[in-house]
Amino acid sequence: MISMACNIAGVPFKNPIIMASGTFGFGREYAEFYSPELLGGIVGKGLTLHPKAGNTGSRIHETASGMLNSVGLENPGVAAFLKDELDDMTRWNTAVIANVGGSNLEEYVQAVAMITENAQKRRTMNRRGVDMLELNISCPNVKQGGMQFGIQTEVARDVVRQVRNVTALPLVVKLSPNAENITQMAVMCEEEGADGVSLINTFSAMKIDIRRRRSVFANTYAGLSGPAIKPIALRMVHQVAQAVSIPVIGMGGISSVEDIIEFTMAGAAAIQVGTYNFVHLQAGAELVYGLEQWMQREKVQSLDEIRGIL
Amino acid sequence: MANVISNVALVPGIYVMKIEGTFKGEMGQFYMLRSGTGYPLLPRPISIYDIGDEDISFLYRVVGEGTSLFSQLQPGQEIQLDGPFGNGFPQVEGSLALVGGGMGTAPLLLAAKHYPHAHVYLGFAQQSFGVDAFEAAAASVQVRVGGSIVEKVDPARYVNMFSCGPTPMLQALAEKTEGSSSRLYISTERHMACGIGACLGCTMHTRGGNKRVCKEGPVFPVEEVDFDDLHGV
Numbered sequence: 001m002i003s004m005a006c007n008i009a010g011v012p013f014k015n016p017i018i019m020a021s022g023t024f025g026f027g028r029e030y031a032e033f034y035s036p037e038l039l040g041g042i043v044g045k046g047l048t049l050h051p052k053a054g055n056t057g058s059r060i061h062e063t064a065s066g067m068l069n070s071v072g073l074e075n076p077g078v079a080a081f082l083k084d085e086l087d088d089m090t091r092w093n094t095a096v097i098a099n100v101g102g103s104n105l106e107e108y109v110q111a112v113a114m115i116t117e118n119a120q121k122r123r124t125m126n127r128r129g130v131d132m133l134e135l136n137i138s139c140p141n142v143k144q145g146g147m148q149f150g151i152q153t154e155v156a157r158d159v160v161r162q163v164r165n166v167t168a169l170p171l172v173v174k175l176s177p178n179a180e181n182i183t184q185m186a187v188m189c190e191e192e193g194a195d196g197v198s199l200i201n202t203f204s205a206m207k208i209d210i211r212r213r214r215s216v217f218a219n220t221y222a223g224l225s226g227p228a229i230k231p232i233a234l235r236m237v238h239q240v241a242q243a244v245s246i247p248v249i250g251m252g253g254i255s256s257v258e259d260i261i262e263f264t265m266a267g268a269a270a271i272q273v274g275t276y277n278f279v280h281l282q283a284g285a286e287l288v289y290g291l292e293q294w295m296q297r298e299k300v301q302s303l304d305e306i307r308g309i310l
Numbered sequence: 311m312a313n314v315i316s317n318v319a320l321v322p323g324i325y326v327m328k329i330e331g332t333f334k335g336e337m338g339q340f341y342m343l344r345s346g347t348g349y350p351l352l353p354r355p356i357s358i359y360d361i362g363d364e365d366i367s368f369l370y371r372v373v374g375e376g377t378s379l380f381s382q383l384q385p386g387q388e389i390q391l392d393g394p395f396g397n398g399f400p401q402v403e404g405s406l407a408l409v410g411g412g413m414g415t416a417p418l419l420l421a422a423k424h425y426p427h428a429h430v431y432l433g434f435a436q437q438s439f440g441v442d443a444f445e446a447a448a449a450s451v452q453v454r455v456g457g458s459i460v461e462k463v464d465p466a467r468y469v470n471m472f473s474c475g476p477t478p479m480l481q482a483l484a485e486k487t488e489g490s491s492s493r494l495y496i497s498t499e500r501h502m503a504c505g506i507g508a509c510l511g512c513t514m515h516t517r518g519g520n521k522r523v524c525k526e527g528p529v530f531p532v533e534e535v536d537f538d539d540l541h542g543v
Contacts, residue, residue: 065351
């Protein structure tokens with residue numbers, strides 16, 4: 001009997017396929033195309049304590065085997081998420097992960113404290129709340145916050161430590177490939193009590209409009225994602241998985257079942273799908289069915305048989 | 311996936327692609343089209359040009375690698391398409407003008423078919439295309455090649471106006487409409503990734519706050535449009 005199930009920090013996932021933050025909204029839009037219940041989990045749109053309007057001007061640009069985005073964490077804020085989105089997200093039988101960003105340390109701590117308190121309150125009322133937190137210290141698209149915390153290990157340590165102090169929810173830290181040393185960063189997260197790490201977020205990148213002689217993006221730089229970054233993401237997941245004993249969630253350009261297998265062989269406990277959601281609206285369903293078929297064909301009963309074999 | 315029935319250049323670089331199947335769609339809505347399996351990754355948002363009982367058509371200009379791939383499709387080949395998406399033009403009553411510029415004429419054909427009494431104004435920079443389709447659908451069609459089609463439009467004559475085209479044309483029409491009682495709806499354009507409202511890549515600043523062109527748009531009442539933001543596209 002094949003099982004795609006996995007467990008990360010005590011949270012059960014029916015399969016290792018999780019939709020990445022910023023690419024799946026809060027699930028509602030894609031639910032018109034397939035049931036989110038097929039998925040292992042959903043990471044909601046990146047949240048900040050207060051609502052954020054995001055960046056002005058062009059936000060999307062396609063590049064060779066990838067895309068640049070400069071959305072800039074547009075989101076309704078934590079309070080609106082808990083009030084307007086969480087009921088919808090938790091009605092599907094799939095793990096719900098809240099992705100949290102911030103402009104400063106206090107914002108991170110307050111946002112996480114609010115979500116944690118809400119989860120506890122809902123639990124006392126026998127209602128599902130957020131299952132897991134993903135701490136975003138790696139968004140390259142906001143001038144203050146996000147990636148500035150994710151580059152230097154000792155700066156990030158403060159965020160992870162203080163957030164850990166205010167939440168008992170399973171805590172995964174999303175790492176930036178722009179970090180000075182991503183392995184060191186992951187080790188720090190483990191030392192500070194994170195339950196897992198997810199990697200990689202987008203690469204800081206650029207596109208110039210040569211006719212206008214300026215960057216395509218008002219914020220000059222944007223985040224590169226998609227198949228173009230997959231080989232680098234795979235290498236980083238491999239390195240990090242060998243350096244830590246907490247689960248590693250792999251992501252970066254995953255667009256096929258074969259990509260999922262590669263990340264699993266590199267040591268990923270689960271994976272996230274981002275840009276591929278835009279290529280095929282039914283990407284999640286396609287990958288879940290495809291992975292099951294692959295396991296049957298290859299006579300792999302559990303992904304544990306191939307996890308981290310390299 | 312669906313089969314291409316025909317893919318014909320009206321003038322160099324501008325094609326009408328007809329695709330086989332039963333499709334839904336209202337005037338001003340769009341589909342996300344993708345050809346091939348590799349690069350480019352993202353589907354392209356293309357307005358519905360026409361719908362028959364067993365087909366759907368798209369008018370497109372070859373501007374980059376995505377649309378270049380479209381232009382190479384032969385009858386019988388497959389294309390990926392999802393839709394219809396977006397809000398489309400509203401149902402209105404009373405006199406109506408349809409004002410289109412260049413490729414902005416594409417989403418207006420269904421409106422012309424829906425409202426045969428509408429007066430159609432079509433402007434082109436260098437060469438007209440697709441005019442005969444409008445002439446078959448509408449009683450009145452005025453065309454201008456070079457110069458501004460907006461000069462021919464008197465907003466005071468119309469209860470409603472639908473428009474799509476280059477931002478300077480839209481802004482000129484908006485300015486000319488100010489002070490009249492005519493209600494102007496314009497169809498906007500933005501780079502998109504998902505097309506369904508999830509990625510926030512096509513968010514536009516409007517006077518009512520941020521709006522997703524793919525979900526709350528692409529059609530907006532002119533009073534909501536922030537032309538400074540639109541010029542930044």
